Amino acid sequence: MKIMVAYDGSRNAKLALAQTLTMFHCMSPKIMLVGVAENPRDSSDANEDLFQEEYEELKQALHEGLDFVTQEKLSGEVLLAEGDPRKMILRATQKHNPNLLVIARHSHQPDGGFISRSLNYFVDELDYMTFGSVSSFLARRVEVPVLIYPS
Numbered sequence: 001m002k003i004m005v006a007y008d009g010s011r012n013a014k015l016a017l018a019q020t021l022t023m024f025h026c027m028s029p030k031i032m033l034v035g036v037a038e039n040p041r042d043s044s045d046a047n048e049d050l051f052q053e054e055y056e057e058l059k060q061a062l063h064e065g066l067d068f069v070t071q072e073k074l075s076g077e078v079l080l081a082e083g084d085p086r087k088m089i090l091r092a093t094q095k096h097n098p099n100l101l102v103i104a105r106h107s108h109q110p111d112g113g114f115i116s117r118s119l120n121y122f123v124d125e126l127d128y129m130t131f132g133s134v135s136s137f138l139a140r141r142v143e144v145p146v147l148i149y150p151s
Contacts, residue, residue, distance in 0.1 A: 001029040004079075004098035004144075006089055006134070008035055009061025016104035016149040017065055021072050029099075031069045031076040034092045035062045036085040055082075086137040093142050101142055103135045104149045 005020060007013045021031070037055040062078045069076035079096070081088040093101055135148045 001027050001100075002032060002096065002098040003029045003100045003102060004032040004034055004089075004093060004096065005065075005102040006035075006085075006104070007033040007062060007065050008058060009064065010104070012104035012149065014065070016102055017068065019149060020102050020147070021069070021074065024100075025072060025074070028074065031074055032079055032092075032096060032098060033062050033065045033069070033076060034079040034081070034089055035059075036081045036083065036088040038085065039082055086134050089134065089138060090141055093138075093144055098144055100145050100147060101138065102147045102149070103138060105133075105135055 001024070003020060003024060005013075005017055007017060017031075017033075035058045037051065037058050039051065059078075059080055062080060066076050066078050079092055081092065089101075089103075135146075139146050139148065
């Protein structure tokens with residue numbers, strides 16, 4: 001069994017990876033951690049430097065995730081792509097044909113109280129209506145089962 005996990009090192013991605021390993025460990029799956037670095041919107045030197053910094057941070061996060069997988073005595077690999085995360089993850093599923101794609105709903109901030117959660121819900125809905133989200137894009141287009149963990 002091959003399980004592809006969209007992974008960026010965030011709190012939610014770490015939780016999704018841990019829950020996935022807990023649920024599927026008995027099946028001894030191969031875990032593919034896929035991360036996508038978004039290209040800068042313009043080609044200034046400052047943006048290129050920022051991109052390289054984010055790329056290296058993502059690469060390090062992916063390898064830390066892989067270390068976690070191997071500590072659980074499972075095999076794994078890292079896939080690192082550049083571009084639009086929605087399209088690159090979709091392309092990775094088409095190329096590697098996993099049995100399951102795991103995605104965590106993205107959050108830049110830790111969970112807060114009721115007001116914070118309400119505001120986050122509103123922002124998530126606004127984001128979905130205006131820009132879409134990686135998880136909703138993939139859930140509609142990917143050709144393998146998708147497991148989406150809530151934030």
